[in-house]
Amino acid sequence: MTTMLKAEGLTKQFVLHNQNSVTLPVFAEVSFSVDQGEAVILHGQSGVGKSTLLRILYGNYRPTKGHVHVRHGDAFIDIVTATPRRVLEARRKSIGFVSQFLRVIPRVKAIDIVKDPMLARGVADDEATRRASDMLARLNLPERLWNLAPSTFSGGEQQRVNIARSFVDPSPILLLDEPTASLDAANRDVVVDLIAEARQNGSAIIGIFHDEAVRDRVATRRLDLTAYKAAA
Numbered sequence: 001m002t003t004m005l006k007a008e009g010l011t012k013q014f015v016l017h018n019q020n021s022v023t024l025p026v027f028a029e030v031s032f033s034v035d036q037g038e039a040v041i042l043h044g045q046s047g048v049g050k051s052t053l054l055r056i057l058y059g060n061y062r063p064t065k066g067h068v069h070v071r072h073g074d075a076f077i078d079i080v081t082a083t084p085r086r087v088l089e090a091r092r093k094s095i096g097f098v099s100q101f102l103r104v105i106p107r108v109k110a111i112d113i114v115k116d117p118m119l120a121r122g123v124a125d126d127e128a129t130r131r132a133s134d135m136l137a138r139l140n141l142p143e144r145l146w147n148l149a150p151s152t153f154s155g156g157e158q159q160r161v162n163i164a165r166s167f168v169d170p171s172p173i174l175l176l177d178e179p180t181a182s183l184d185a186a187n188r189d190v191v192v193d194l195i196a197e198a199r200q201n202g203s204a205i206i207g208i209f210h211d212e213a214v215r216d217r218v219a220t221r222r223l224d225l226t227a228y229k230a231a232a
């Protein structure tokens, strides 16, 4: 099996510089690897560090210790020590992050938001339009909204634009932080299917899902962070 991501001895403590430099240990020595086609669900109670770990894997937070090796073509990039330029390169081609919120860019139409990552990867404009339209239709986003900027959309509509953008041409590694949080049951089912399809096409998924039923349907494996709880 092809390994897509290797986390090595990840330890995180937050230091609150504006509060007497109080140290908040979160987890210690978390090591795991994820293969192509797997969906690893991060588990453990609120505050155990699931979102923190996901942000470290994407390079948004720096771990106190440890490394994150992300497959980038035939090689690996260590997200912890890589230059910002290499991290951006990894994000363009190899690793994607789906949060529960769309980062709305003023005046950019929904359909262009969905097309953008495909165009960046060299997909032709008409093919990108066709695939983006299919995906927005599949996620039940009314066609009258496709050519509008999502700033006035409802939470669930924005989230579906976000999901369409991330799943229309899924990254080889996909990090998901509660992507189904504000969706109704029908659209949640679509997302569960999209995750399964991405996996079958070889993506490696690491995700956080609040809903136990969704977790059961998505997971091929669980990683319980409780076991790595750092001593206070």
Ligand SMILES: Nc1ncnc2c1ncn2[C@@H]1O[C@H](COP(=O)(O)OP(=O)(O)OP(=O)(O)O)[C@@H](O)[C@H]1O
Residues within 6 Å of the ligand: 014, 024, 026, 044, 045, 046, 047, 048, 049, 050, 051, 052, 053
């Ligand atoms: N930027 C930050 N600065 C300081 N402490 C933080 C920061 N981000 C998270 N923490 C702390 O780290 C711990 C883990 O937070 P995290 O958000 O990763 O938990 P979680 O497992 O995702 O919880 P939930 O299920 O509630 O989303 C918490 O105690 C939190 O207060």
Ligand SMILES: [Mg+2]
Residues within 6 Å of the ligand: 050, 051, 052, 208
């Ligand atoms: Mg969280």
